[in-house]
Amino acid sequence: MGKTKELSKDVRDKTVDLHKARMGYKTIGKQLGEKETTVGAIIRKWKKHKVTINRPRSGAPRKISPRGVSMIMRKVRDQPRTTREELVNDLKAAGTTVTKKTIGNTLRRNGLKSCSARKVPLLKKAHVQARLKFANEHLNDSEKAWEKWLSAVLKLTQALRKKDYENRRLVSHRLSIMDGVI
Template identity: 70%
Template sequence: MAKTKELSKDTRNKSVDLHQAGKTESAIGKQLGVKKSTVGAIIRKWKTYKTTDNLPRSGASRKISPRGVKMITRTVSKNPRTTRGDLVNDLQRAGTKVTKATISNTLRRQGLKSCSARRVPLLKPVHVQACLKFAREHLDDPEEDWENVIWSDETKIELFGKNSTCHVWRRKNAELHPKNTISTVKHGGGNIMLWGCFSAKGPGQLIRVKERMNGAMYREILSKNLLPSARALKMKRGLVFQHDNDPKHTARATKEWLRKKHFKVLEWPSQSPDLNPIENLWRELKIHVAQRQPQNITALEEFCMEEWAKLPAIVCKNLVATYRKRLTSVIANKGNITKY
């Protein structure tokens, strides 16, 4: 907002004189060419302080010049991972000595806040284009089609605490901008690995994967858990199975096993967790398990199984019912990471 021009002392004194002469604020404003509200403010100050002079203003002057503010704002816009210490040094080289707290306060006034960088999958251009292609091709699929899909995935769950964090300077609602995120790769270690599935009718089976998974083990997992899940969820004939493009999933033997069991497989783009609604269930599971604060691996596994079984069927139903919105969001973001 632009600053208004300060009225001269003569104009302020005339306002008071005319007020004492019995003129209304509206009449004074018209005569002097100022707003009625401004005249009212002058008169109120005169009545309170018996003066029309400027009163002492509270607060210290800004420690960083407007030019300095532009410099540090431009710096963090180009590189959101710039630290406060870096900015202190930049300003010191320019002749301005400030503290880290001053840096934080200054950037906050510019709408920038230090936040933990959001961890997102590492996406290459080919992944982005594949996600966008999938979303466009399936945007108009009827909801009934998605209700006949069994969604699956693996996830890791940590026993203690959070992974290391990285802070970035960003504006509100900009957490998913590529400059404000940390790219991750799938299954980068962890305490326990889980495989699970669900459909619009509710959660399917969940198991812990105790060994390094290979193709044979994956097919055994499907045999012991996918088939029972399909029966328990009372899936219709011609159900569709979704899994990602992990080499174990796309191996010839796995494809042949699924064909013999009469499972149609949903063609799936690589590195596309935003497209898989089971990611929302994993997030819910991890929150609920963390709240119970498991102290060892045995308790962690036990709590995972218990909390998975508690997931409401209506949550699963809503995730599938809103799948078109998910696809729309992917298209709007041109295949990049979305809020999902």
Template identity: 35%
Template sequence: MGSRKEQPKDLPNKVMELCKYGKVYKKISKALQMPVSTVQSLIKKWKTQGSLDPKPRSGRPRNISAKTARRIVRDTKENPQVTSGEIQAALEKDSVVVSRSTIRQYLNRNELLGQVARKKPLLCQCHKKAWLQYDRQHLDLPHIFWHTNLE
């Protein structure tokens, strides 16, 4: 059984108007340029259900609201180093219970996966002294030396 397309909102109403005026299926289908079977199914649905509104979709409801999902993304963009555990703790303060894996899924959907800041080299005092000593030793060398060795 194939999937079906959902009709535009105004089309079923037009079908029902023409049906109420006493038009036959074939004339309705020609007037609206749609298959007779679609006209038949729309009228049958209206007679059995009383309305042409689409039924709610089946499936598991979302864990968090759209507002909370936007907040997760916004917090991560503001601070890329924040972990899913820290986001979870911040949400728990506002009484929103979400697992870390759910937070990561929302970040993955928004292409914010693996947000880690670039690491800065940890230089101690001896490293800085060695750097300065190197600079002083090679101070008299031409400008080309610095561009070839340091790039």
């Protein structure tokens, strides 16, 4: 199969103008540098539809308008934990009925693939309570004690980054003595 390309609107309009001037397909093709069959196709299309612009391609039109897409993207950007169900309800309120799958396809088309809202918050109540308890216990500690604790935590995280066995043994040892650091 040969190369296919769309001709510019100017070339198509010139083709039609030359046809109106009673020139033949072969003459028009030589003058514009196009094939005779291409010229014939342009003129047949003009005779049938009275326009030289490209007709829309086949396929279903988009369910979500460009404004709807920008609304979805803005909401997801502002509130990353928004679910597809909430976005469906927002669009339904705006007058567009779509499915969760359509929302997911739209997000993927706009660069948000493999994204899903978190099902649980990062900090659970137990974590918050533990942090508050730790903070209250060490509320009146001196700055030197905090620096000592911070250096121990930094050494611990550095040891966790290394993968050799010796450091992993040190980590468990440091964890056991870390309670007595402060």
